[in-house]
Amino acid sequence: MSDTPHELQESRILRTELLWAFGVGIFVAASLSMIVFTALTIKINPPSNVERIDPKTLHLSGEFAEQNLGTTVFGDGTVIVRAIATQFMFVPQCIAVPANRRVTLRFASPDVLHGLLITGTNVNTMVVPGFVAQVHTEFTRTGDLLMPCHEFCGQGHSEMWATVQVLPADQFKPGPDGRVSCAQR
Amino acid sequence: MQSDQSSGADSKLEVADEVDEAALASVMRTVPLGAAVLAGTTVALLVLGYLLIYTLVFIPRGTIG
Numbered sequence: 454m455s456d457t458p459h460e461l462q463e464s465r466i467l468r469t470e471l472l473w474a475f476g477v478g479i480f481v482a483a484s485l486s487m488i489v490f491t492a493l494t495i496k497i498n499p500p501s502n503v504e505r506i507d508p509k510t511l512h513l514s515g516e517f518a519e520q521n522l523g524t525t526v527f528g529d530g531t532v533i534v535r536a537i538a539t540q541f542m543f544v545p546q547c548i549a550v551p552a553n554r555r556v557t558l559r560f561a562s563p564d565v566l567h568g569l570l571i572t573g574t575n576v577n578t579m580v581v582p583g584f585v586a587q588v589h590t591e592f593t594r595t596g597d598l599l600m601p602c603h604e605f606c607g608q609g610h611s612e613m614w615a616t617v618q619v620l621p622a623d624q625f626k627p628g629p630d631g632r633v634s635c636a637q638r
Numbered sequence: 639m640q641s642d643q644s645s646g647a648d649s650k651l652e653v654a655d656e657v658d659e660a661a662l663a664s665v666m667r668t669v670p671l672g673a674a675v676l677a678g679t680t681v682a683l684l685v686l687g688y689l690l691i692y693t694l695v696f697i698p699r700g701t702i703g
Contacts (some may be wrong), residue, residue, distance in 0.1 A: 466670060473674065476678070476681075500702065575699045575700055575701075589701070590701060
């Protein structure tokens, strides 16, 4: 028994849809593979640190006390930047970081919700009171980069910004205590 | 209906076109192909744009994690 034209048409549509579904499947598999590949080879991941901190006391002691803010190079070469996002400024106002070297940025807020991005880089995070926002990155270009608050935090929000100074390796010189501050201009 | 109103069926414009089954089948053979080419080209352009931004903008901006 031969198929009617209508049945032939149905089977043709089904074939087209299956072909399309196959193409979409290939695309989804390729996208996921690329995400996994870049995560494993060049460590590109969504920042996903969950770490609690008491916003009422973070300035009194511990890593976000005033003397610990800014850039510190530890004995093993790890570079950690700690900064506070508060209404309506970042403390410190200028952050010195090395180029082409892994840097850990850690932020905390004692008051309201803030956010930040560093222009020309992939750094972009919220700073939620009660949590430490942590981002690992590597700056590929030297120069001064703008770091504005990008989450409306009050009347002075538009005035809240800092500078990230990316220094070449020969200019990134930690002091005896491992601290590095922005180069004087 | 008022006697002075005529039925729509009286107008030639309101009468359905005559359908030639053979011609319809011939058109329907090419329509899915055209739709697939149009949709495929559109999606391919989107994927190309995504890949270009990923490789030329996102990756050079440095790692993130």
